[in-house]
Amino acid sequence: MYRVTVESDFSAAHRIREYGGDCENLHGHNFRVFLSVSSKELPPSGMCVDFRDLKKVLGEVLETLDHKDINRLEYFRDVNPTSENIARYIFESVRKKGAPVSEVTVFETDSCSASYSEE
Ligand SMILES: [Zn+2]
Secondary structure (H helix, E strand, O other), X not given: OEEEEEEXXXXXXXXXXXXXXXXXXXXXXXXXXXXXXXXXXXXXXOOOOOHHHHHXXXXXXXXOOOOOEHHHOHHHOOOOOOHHHHHHHHHHHHHHOOOOOOEEEEEEEOOEEEEEEOO
């Protein structure tokens, strides 16, 4: 299996609902995002996907989150804006743009991350 990954980041605020702790208060993170595409085989070019194309799509999706209060976005009106659900939002948004994606990982801090994939 081949796997390619691009990395990017965004800064945003969120408030975790029904958490019962400090994270219920509005606070911010510098989120780091890893977007991966897996493929069992390679085309003649030897590339699963062009890194530049992948970074462009990821950049467009992260623009919808950057410097935002995530709770106020339509998608997160009824969905708790945890790192898990942010990973799913990015995954679905990338796919909606017609780009390949196998897994999205969102780091909320240097040592805490959540991933979403459909496998
Ligand atoms: Zn947080």
